[in-house]
Amino acid sequence: MSGDEWVMAAPHPALRPLVMRYLGYARHEAAPALHRGLPSRHVTLAISLADPMRVIGAPGSGQPSARPQGVLGGMHTSPVLIAQQGHLCGVHVELHPLGLRALFGYSSAELSEHVVDLADLGSRFAALPPRLAAESGWRGRFAVLDEVLLGGFTGTEDPVPELALAWRWLLASGGTMRVAQLAGEVGWSRRHLGEVFRREVGLSPKQAARVLRFERAGTLLRRGTRMNLAELAAVCGYSDQSHLTNEWRALAGCSPGTWIAEELPFLQYDTGKQAAGSQV
Known part of the structure; x- marks a missing residue:
């Protein structure tokens, strides 16, 4: 575990009602393993800064391409299965399910039980993985996340x-x-x-x-x-x-x-x- 990194940051203040936090990680020489993305209260934006993800199982019919660089996963009631090994580096963004419309333009229900490839969400999100990977540190990566999420922010749309x-x-x-x-x-x-x-x-x-x-x-x-x-x-x-x-x-x-x-x-x-x- 020597040299492994686990980093957290708060998003830009304007995003905080809708974005819970940013999580960054880096693991070196990880043995082959199965990672289970478990059901939670959040909609999750997950991006690999190393090799593309190897998604081997996803909820419902919304499985992305087998090797996405990043995914947006809605609330779900079964695990997302990801095969992992070697050098792992990436970020997770925890999103409020009732705030998704203000950031992405559609409701959490449209993502429920689905995992969507970022490449299918338009150029702004398709370009996010390489932009993050080009940054040398976590502070710069989290600043890019702020910029991209604020770029689509329509203002806090209060749910019912x-x-x-x-x-x-x-x-x-x-x-x-x-x-x-x-x-x-x-x-x-x-x-x-x-x-x-x-x-x-x-x-x-x-x-x-x-x-x-x-x-x-x-x-x-x-x-x-x-x-x-x-x-x-x-x-x-x-x-x-x-x-x-x-x-x-x-x-x-x-x-x-x-x-x-x-x-x-x-x-x-x-x-x-x-x-x-x-x-x-």
Whole structure:
């Protein structure tokens, strides 16, 4: 792991309501391995600054070309599988699903369960991987990301207020709030909430809650929690350990133990802590 880099940065202030953060990484002499891009609360922009990505499995029917240099992945309920080895270097950008329209011109629902090659998103994004690779350091790379994302920024387009509120409630509960209660909090019927959620986010409230519970469990596992799986299940809102394990097999394509073994080289980086790694 000597010489490996993990770098985080905040985006330009104008982008911060819509862009959570920039993540940069570089790994040298990585052994052949399978990386699972897991379901999460974000739409993800992922770009390789080394060899093109080798995407061997993607959700739904939206699999990009086999060797894209960068992809934009919507919220999903199954893993994106990427084969990795050798020198790895790239950036990930975590995007708010309700802010995608203001940056890219379409809703998160249009990307749901899809992974799109950046080459298919127009010249501005097709040119992004080589522009980033030409920069010698992370500060310059993150500045390029600011420039490109601001170039398509149409101004903060507020989503439907009730939808934004429902999203915040769901996040705050870690995906444990029941849909009926969520609808009541925003003054909508369950049916209307579901319709708006699917139209704008691409997932139903129940699916989004499922992803959030799963994401919370993954974050705790990354942090090296001392809880056993039964305790982890209880904390994250699962009925029992079997429920947790079954959900991991469905959403990650493997058991929690298998995922930990696969991701061991990456577990020094905790996506739940802004303090992990260096910051720019």
